[in-house]
Amino acid sequence: MILSLILLIVCGTVAGSMLYGRRKQKRAQTMEEWALGGRKLGTLVFWFLNAGEIYTTFAVLGISGFAWAYGAPAYLAFCSVSLSAALGYWLTPMIHAYGRRHGLVTQADFFAHRYQARWLGVCVAAAGLIALVVYVQIQVTALTLVVRLAAGPWVSQGAAAGFSVVLMLLFVFLAGLRSAAFAAGVKDVVMLIVVIVLAWTVASVVGEASVLDVFRTVGERFPQATRFPGLKPELGLDVTWLVTSAINVALGTYIFPHMFQLCYSADSGTTIRRNAVFQPIYSLSYFFIILLGFAALLAGTKAPGGDPNSLLLAFVEQRYPAWMLGVLAGTASLLALVPGSVLLLTCGSIFGRNIVRPLVPTIDDRTELLVSRLAMVVFAAIALYLTLGASGSLVEIGLSAYAAIGMLAPGVYCAFLLRRTSAAAVLGGLLTGYAVLWMPTLSSLAAAWFPHWEIGLVALIANAAVTVGLSLASPRKELVAQPA
Incomplete structure (x- = not known):
């Protein structure tokens, strides 16, 4: 039953998304059609894709x-989504306007055009690819858990992870951004329904009268879980960590x-602003997700192998009918x-447009598109390698990805706020940030000076x-390309 439900949900959604994508546009022949959906995504489609x-x-x-492993530090989810939407309301329409005006496709295009330095675009492309591959690792790790659940314990982690990567590649090769938007809408709606149903019934499952009783009992039996620094105070996940991590x-x-x-x-920019206004609604679902983690703590659920990433699947498997586990696992897929498919699509487009094209300026659009698609196989293989060697929770892996990509943030914000910023200044900042982030001596010094801070924010x-x-120390120089 579990396997059948997983296949039904996944295959049905993928088939529907591909039909939707083919109906909306002809087979992608250019990077703009394949990677950007022809720049025509409306409010509803953009909402689901962005939320996805x-x-x-x-x-x-x-x-x-x-939440099950650490307790209160999981409240990070509430803060980060709302803060991101507030900042995005200001930032994203400007990114959209600048990209449309100059025909940009990738983030590296933005840096190369804004700072009039193709070499900076190459550097940014490389930095972005590093962070994206780490983020793909999160999706491969999760899909591997579902594959092993469906196939049985006799399937090794390596085989399950390899199968997961093949699924992602097949989807992104056969589809495009519009197809991914359709699939994102389906999985968002289904997952919200599943989470609400689980939260509605979880109190009775763990022997409590109501949702509020679940939190009350957790506070009584595990008092550290409901306040900072949580169940593992030795890690320093206190309020300072929460605030700095949310900002980062x-x-x-x-x-x-x-x-x-x-x-x-x-x-249009209006589509993006509408999305930013309503995006924080998604943060409300985290209440139910954290509730499920606390309920599993009350139920005494043990995550297989101590892996917190598989906790929710294990809890539902032990406490709910098989069909519910099948629906959850299928939607989690x-x-x-x-x-994961959108991330691989982005990796491919960056590699083809911002790594290969500067080296081979005579390359045509069709060849660039082919190179981009083939490059996705390489990046998927790297994500597979990282997945097989990883041991941290999805949240920890995610924070490391945010720390890495945060090094590009000053270059983006300064592009709109400080006109005299130069390519050399952006590169100097990048090298400094990565040094603080990755050099053990500087990382230790930062941790000593800023105890319990998220290291990514210190580096940023x-x-x-x-x-x-x-930028301020350099002579004032008017750049050719300026954001509006």
Whole structure:
């Protein structure tokens, strides 16, 4: 039953999304059609696609497992989505307008054009690919859990992960951005229904009278779970960590290259603003997701192998009928498949347009599209390798991805706020930020000076200080390309 429901949900959604994509547009022959949906995504389609990149396995499997393992630090989810939407209301329409005006396709295009430095576009492309591959790893990890659940314990993690990567590649090869938008809408609606149904019934499942009683009993039996620093105080996940992590996530959400491309794909700035206004509604679902993690804590559920990422699946398997597990697992597959496919699509388009084209300027559009599609196989293989060697929770992996991509944030914000910012200043900030983030000596020094801060935010502040400082110290120079 579980396998049948998973196949029904996944195959049905993928088939419907491909039919939708083919009906809306002819087979993609250019990068703009394939990667941006022809820049024609309206309010509803853009809403689901944008939300689909936020409401992923990181949100459902990751946050519920994080609440079970750490307790109150999972409240990070409430803060980050709302802060991101508030910042996006200002930032994303400007990204959209600049990209449409200059015919940009990727984030690296923005840096190369705005700062009139193709070499900077190559550097940004490389940095963006690093963060994107880590984010693909999250989706592969989650899809691997579902594949192993469906296929049985005799399937190894490596085989399940390899099969997951093949599924993502097949979907993104055969589809495009519009098809992914349709699939994102289906999985968002179904997952919200599943989460609400689980939350509605979870109190009786764990022997409580109401949802509020679940929280009350958790507070009585596990008092550390409901207040900071949570169930593992030795990790320092206190209020300082919460605030700095939420700010870092908010600053980095729309800096991810795939979110940049989503901004380009909208049909107007009004579509993007409407999306930002209603986007925080999604943060309300985190209440139910955290509730499920706390309910599993009350029920004494043990995550298989101690892996918090599989906690929700294990809890539903033990406490609910098989059909409910099948529906959850099938929808969780879409939560990983759709964002993972969009991420791989973005990786391919960046590689073809911003790595290969500068090296081979004579390449035509069709060849560039072919190179981009083939490059996705390589990036998927790298994500597979990272998945097989990973041991952290989805939330921890996600925060590391936000820390990496946050290094591009000063270059984006300065593009609109500080006209005299130069390509050299952006590069200087990038090198400083990555040094703080990845050099053990500087990381240790940052941790000592800013105890319990999210290291990504410390690195971002150092990056921004160097970028702004170098810009103000350099002679004033008018750039050819200026954002409106």
